Amino acid sequence: GAVVSQHPSWVICKSGTSVKIECRSLDFQATTMFWYRQFPKQSLMLMATSNEGSKATYEQGVEKDKFLINHASLTLSTLTVTSAHPEDSSFYICSARRGVSSGSYEQYFGPGTRLTVT
Amino acid sequence: AQSVTQLGSHVSVSEGALVLLRCNYSSSVPPYLFWYVQYPNQGLQLLLKYTSAATLVKGINGFEAEFKKSETSFHLTKPSAHMSDAAEYFCAVSVPRRQGGSEKLVFGKGTKLTVNP
Numbered sequence: 189g190a191v192v193s194q195h196p197s198w199v200i201c202k203s204g205t206s207v208k209i210e211c212r213s214l215d216f217q218a219t220t221m222f223w224y225r226q227f228p229k230q231s232l233m234l235m236a237t238s239n240e241g242s243k244a245t246y247e248q249g250v251e252k253d254k255f256l257i258n259h260a261s262l263t264l265s266t267l268t269v270t271s272a273h274p275e276d277s278s279f280y281i282c283s284a285r286r287g288v289s290s291g292s293y294e295q296y297f298g299p300g301t302r303l304t305v306t
Numbered sequence: 307a308q309s310v311t312q313l314g315s316h317v318s319v320s321e322g323a324l325v326l327l328r329c330n331y332s333s334s335v336p337p338y339l340f341w342y343v344q345y346p347n348q349g350l351q352l353l354l355k356y357t358s359a360a361t362l363v364k365g366i367n368g369f370e371a372e373f374k375k376s377e378t379s380f381h382l383t384k385p386s387a388h389m390s391d392a393a394e395y396f397c398a399v400s401v402p403r404r405q406g407g408s409e410k411l412v413f414g415k416g417t418k419l420t421v422n423p
Contacts, residue, residue, distance in 0.1 A: 194349075222410070222411075230415070230416075231413045231414060231415045231416050232396070234411070234412075281349050281350070283349075293409070294340075294355065295352075297342075298349050299348050300347065300348060300349050302347065
């Protein structure tokens, strides 16, 4: 159990367009979902935390108007990169957590989405 | 503030040799610590986690880690490396939010493990 999927797995878009990435928890209800960005050969950087039915909490330095996050249900969160530019090209990974808030929680990660902006 | 430092961005071992990946943490509260593995172009998979129970934690694929408070360390080991262990490994610490809300994970920079035949 505890499978998280992402769609699409890779996407190429033109500069100035918007692209939406979906993150789904397939066999559990995710009270909280996280969105990370990973540059080549680097670690994961948390972009934002989303709780079902409420506004996402963005990390410092992340533009909330550019990276729109929606967590409309307990199994789906979406990240929309608006007006994408080449510098937005990256590997985006989501994760999901179930259960109540606890430091010992486990995050289940999706397989990632490779975004290339041309 | 909570953070982790992974010593060594690259580690190379021979197949069958001991694997040792180092992680030191900094935390103002009792930490929850995690080790994740990432294969190329994939997400992260949890290897093991420390949640203040036993200090020696056993995970999947033969990996284990020992929490040492006196050394602020949580090193990952495996007695005998296998070719399939070649991947990127990340140590992470759970960080509480100052103003409530869900805790978040802070990751180290990662260690790439190469296993030579």
